[in-house]
């Protein structure tokens with residue numbers, strides 16, 4: 157996957173130990189670079205991490221993080237650090253209506269893009285009119301949408317006659333929550349990409365993966381991987397600024413624990429942290445342009461409610477919960493078998509009103525709604541509960557957002573940008589972060605005259621989609 161660099165002495169300082177920084181760091185360390193991965197927190201993983209929650213005394217993920225078969229670069233990163241087998245895969249999606257009636261979406265043996273059709277047609281969750289509307293929309297999205305389209309998903313759905321059932325139970329719930337925004341704030345090309353990858357290209361691309369271990373355990377091999385190749389992982393190290401010493405052709409990175417010198421710099425921060433660091437980096441016209449791009453981004457929240465009961469609530473591993481504020485149920489006792497107790501996690505995506513609720517109001521609402529899907533909740537004793545609100549969970553992909561997503565090239569010499577918001581063509585996901593890390597690592601290698609290959613290509617569409625996707 158990687159080549160040994162010709163010059164093992166070249167060093168790289170990477171700011172940010174999220175998925176972007178880790179995937180870049182491991183790819184570069186694997187290619188012979190001396191990597192110094194600098195992270196302000198005491199653990200790696202950034203937004204996709206786990207930690208000991210003091211209120212419940214359990215290590216919990218900061219939210220369930222799902223990936224899909226099409227996440228080729230994230231899987232490449234997991235493969236490089238030897239944890240790809242820690243992902244549990246499923247091809248079934250159970251939708252539950254209040255009252256408990258269930259429908260299943262998932263692939264059949266038909267060739268793509270027809271593989272999901274039999275289950276969609278038999279799903280109780282959709283009326284005949286909903287199914288016809290969905291069929292029409294999915295057919296229209298089989299062909300790629302022009303990348304420069306400025307239309308929103310909401311406007312396109314209106315033009316394409318979607319019913320209330322299709323809007324509420326599919327577009328708002330499944331698609332808008334995968335992109336973590338409201339349909340009127342989602343760029344059509346991004347929505348079309350998600351539809352093609354998850355539902356049309358192939359059953360493999362759309363299969364859903366969830367970690368069998370807490371997220372930070374997935375990254376346990378990152379530090380030994382980098383250290384065994386001459387590098388270092390510096391935790392609890394906040395970066396305050398950096399300057400390029402043109403005479404020595406080296407970067408000097410100012411941290412709260414002292415200065416770090418490196419041949420190259422790779423900045424793998426989310427947009428708001430990049431915006432804070434920018435005034436402490438060399439000023440130039442390109443840096444000003446970057447500041448303007450950063451200013452165009454906005455955040456969307458994700459909340460999760462972590463519940464431990466005295467008994468099993470359901471034997472389902474996960475489900476989509478229809479028509480309510482709570483959207484997704486993950487049965488962590490089943491997904492992460494080393495856990496004790498009966499632990500369910502509920503996820504509420506892109507809902508600013510839920511994020512604004514007081515803690516007890518949010519928990520009461522979640523429990524009340526959960527009981528509508530699983531009546532046993534009313535008899536069960538709630539042993540402990542944690543509510544996590546992340547108002548800065550993801551960046552939005554509104555129409556025209558690509559103009560505000562810079563490439564891996566930075567305004568400065570021997571410096572590269574990564575982070576999920578960099579121009580990867582993907583929405584705010586771990587895959588976008590891993591892609592950005594690999595793109596930045598490849599660009600660094602190229603400019604250093606030590607080309608390395610770490611970027612993973614997309615899965616090829618299968619069946620009839622091979623003809624339609626062009």
Ligand SMILES: Cc1cc2nc3c(=O)[nH]c(=O)nc-3n(C[C@H](O)[C@H](O)[C@H](O)COP(=O)(O)OP(=O)(O)OC[C@H]3O[C@@H](n4cnc5c(N)ncnc54)[C@H](O)[C@@H]3O)c2cc1C
Pocket residue numbers: 171172173174175176177194195196197200201202203204218219220221222223393394395396424425426429433458459546548549550574575576577584585586587589
């Ligand atoms: C609640 C929630 C649910 C999500 N669900 C999913 C999901 O189901 N599937 C999915 O694919 N994605 C999901 N995401 C999105 C995903 O987590 C992110 O897209 C991805 O993790 C971003 O990685 P990153 O490396 O670009 O940024 P980050 O993870 O933000 O990493 C940046 C790192 O830089 C560090 N840092 C910041 N400033 C400094 C500084 N000055 N000095 C040193 N270090 C610094 C931070 O501490 C952080 O560790 C979710 C996100 C959240 C918050």
